[in-house]
Amino acid sequence: MTDSHNSGQHKDREAAAAEVRRMWQPTPSWTQPDPNQAPESDPEPAEKPDEQPDALSEDFPGDSWSRPSGQGQAAPWAQPPAPSTPPAPSWAQPAADSSNSWTQPASEPDEYDEEDQASADGAGAHSSGAGSALGAGAAGGESAAGTHSAGAHSAGAHSAGAQNAAGAAAGEAFGGSAFHGSGAGFNSGPAAAGPAQGGQQLSPQAQHFFPQGIPGQQAPQQREVSYRTDELIQALPLPREAPAERGVRSVLRLRPGSSERLERIARATAATAFRRPVTIVVANPKGGSGKTPTTLLLAGALGQARGGGVVAWDNNELRGNMHLRTHDTNSRSTVTDMLQAMPMLTQPDARLGDVAAYLRHQVAGQYDVLTSATTTYAQIEAKDFDQIHRLLSRFYKVLVIDTGNNEGSSNWREAMKAADALVIPIKWKSLSCAAAVQMLEELDNQGPEAQRLIRRAVIAVSNGPGDVNKEVEKQLRPYFESRAAAVIDIPTDMHIAAEGPLDHSALQPATRRAALELAAKVSEQITIALNVPR
Numbered sequence: 249m250t251d252s253h254n255s256g257q258h259k260d261r262e263a264a265a266a267e268v269r270r271m272w273q274p275t276p277s278w279t280q281p282d283p284n285q286a287p288e289s290d291p292e293p294a295e296k297p298d299e300q301p302d303a304l305s306e307d308f309p310g311d312s313w314s315r316p317s318g319q320g321q322a323a324p325w326a327q328p329p330a331p332s333t334p335p336a337p338s339w340a341q342p343a344a345d346s347s348n349s350w351t352q353p354a355s356e357p358d359e360y361d362e363e364d365q366a367s368a369d370g371a372g373a374h375s376s377g378a379g380s381a382l383g384a385g386a387a388g389g390e391s392a393a394g395t396h397s398a399g400a401h402s403a404g405a406h407s408a409g410a411q412n413a414a415g416a417a418a419g420e421a422f423g424g425s426a427f428h429g430s431g432a433g434f435n436s437g438p439a440a441a442g443p444a445q446g447g448q449q450l451s452p453q454a455q456h457f458f459p460q461g462i463p464g465q466q467a468p469q470q471r472e473v474s475y476r477t478d479e480l481i482q483a484l485p486l487p488r489e490a491p492a493e494r495g496v497r498s499v500l501r502l503r504p505g506s507s508e509r510l511e512r513i514a515r516a517t518a519a520t521a522f523r524r525p526v527t528i529v530v531a532n533p534k535g536g537s538g539k540t541p542t543t544l545l546l547a548g549a550l551g552q553a554r555g556g557g558v559v560a561w562d563n564n565e566l567r568g569n570m571h572l573r574t575h576d577t578n579s580r581s582t583v584t585d586m587l588q589a590m591p592m593l594t595q596p597d598a599r600l601g602d603v604a605a606y607l608r609h610q611v612a613g614q615y616d617v618l619t620s621a622t623t624t625y626a627q628i629e630a631k632d633f634d635q636i637h638r639l640l641s642r643f644y645k646v647l648v649i650d651t652g653n654n655e656g657s658s659n660w661r662e663a664m665k666a667a668d669a670l671v672i673p674i675k676w677k678s679l680s681c682a683a684a685v686q687m688l689e690e691l692d693n694q695g696p697e698a699q700r701l702i703r704r705a706v707i708a709v710s711n712g713p714g715d716v717n718k719e720v721e722k723q724l725r726p727y728f729e730s731r732a733a734a735v736i737d738i739p740t741d742m743h744i745a746a747e748g749p750l751d752h753s754a755l756q757p758a759t760r761r762a763a764l765e766l767a768a769k770v771s772e773q774i775t776i777a778l779n780v781p782r
Contacts, residue, residue: 548613
């Protein structure tokens with residue numbers, strides 16, 4: 249009789265282990281109705297007094313589960329309660345209360361309820377094979393045949409009667425309606441307390457069996473996903489800052505210092521992509537104030553930062569000096585030759601190479617140069633300026649225009665009308681500053697457009713050796729700072745003072761940084777001008 253009793257318990261334990269393994273798989277559906285259960289309108293039907301608990305419920309009641317006593321040791325099982333204890337509802341009973349969802353127990357996993365502890369203390373020890381089989385099914389989902397001490401078993405352990413017994417035991421252990429709904433609605437996080445899929449909760453008996461929740465049954469948390477382009481771009485990680493390029497930091501592959509970082513910011517600002525071609529005018533009626541060197545410095549800084557697309561234009565009405573301050577690379581043509589070829593250059597199929605044949609390309613600064621006429625018999629008028637300005641705007645993004653000394657000439661006034669930004673070169677000398685002040689006052693009387701141009705102007709101070717007058721600087725620097733957007737100091741450079749072709753690769757590092765700062769400030773003012781409606 250003992251052998252038959254052990255055999256029956258072994259078969260029931262095998263069925264229970266198979267039922268626990270099935271709980272790990274999300275595919276089975278647990279919504280099949282029990283033919284013996286009450287209708288859904290009666291969430292808690294009255295139990296029949298003559299209903300007899302099945303075999304697995306008698307051997308493994310819901311409140312008789314206890315924790316393993318140690319690692320690698322099978323957990324003892326409590327004795328079944330008295331026959332008068334009513335059985336728990338079937339596992340297929342529909343959930344009547346939405347609060348009955350799978351959640352983590354509020355207490356720590358090591359704590360027990362007093363009722364469960366008393367039941368465990370008074371329970372007798374069962375064979376260790378049941379604990380081994382059920383523990384293997386809960387931890388790894390292995391086959392029950394490999395974990396039982398009795399060896400291999402036939403497929404009859406999974407018969408319909410064993411499945412019903414396992415279902416009744418699971419219903420008693422997991423709170424009756426625990427398996428109503430999908431099998432993938434478990435919470436496995438250690439601090440999970442919210443409802444999982446199906447809106448059900450673990451019963452107190454099941455919480456002791458799965459204190460951390462059933463692994464692999466965590467329902468993914470749904471979150472709102474936005475597919476707007478700007479939000480997706482903002483969600484992308486920022487690119488990593490490139491290491492330093494100079495000094496010890498470059499050798500050690502460290503981040504750049506503050507000076508190099510500011511230089512990178514200025515280079516990025518100078519490379520701003522404008523929505524249309526822009527025009528920068530460099531003007532001061534006083535000769536020798538540094539207009540041509542400032543124009544070339546600005547064009548070279550913009551060309552290096554932008555990678556090309558910049559042209560410097562000597563808009564002197566008679567004869568300028570730009571052909572003397574630039575390298576004669578591939579052309580000796582002037583603005584007069586371009587005007588003569590204008591019918592061909594304005595054709596729809598005209599190309600940049602056709603226009604570049606009349607320009608000088610400066611390799612170090614990555615910009616092109618259009619020089620003025622070298623004779624006094626070809627004076628540039630307003631209509632000539634308009635034709636050349638439209639042509640260059642077709643093929644270049646930035647035009648830097650050097651002006652003459654006559655404010656009354658028509659091409660000088662046309663340049664001011666087309667200007668998006670104004671650069672005023674000065675020296676800290678009385679005549680240079682006085683001419684700049686008079687020009688600002690004259691522009692101030694030309695209307696709102698000229699006044700806005702003054703407010704966006706940038707003062708470029710480029711002194712040669714011995715050009716600085718401290719008293720003039722002390723008196724007039726506050727004036728220019730109040731009238732213009734910024735005052736940029738360009739240090740004295742002997743390469744510029746030599747009055748030869750200006751080569752950007754031969755400039756001092758401090759001069760190149762000042763030119764880049766000037767280009768960044770001018771680009772910033774152009775951005776402001778383009779964003780402000782007229």
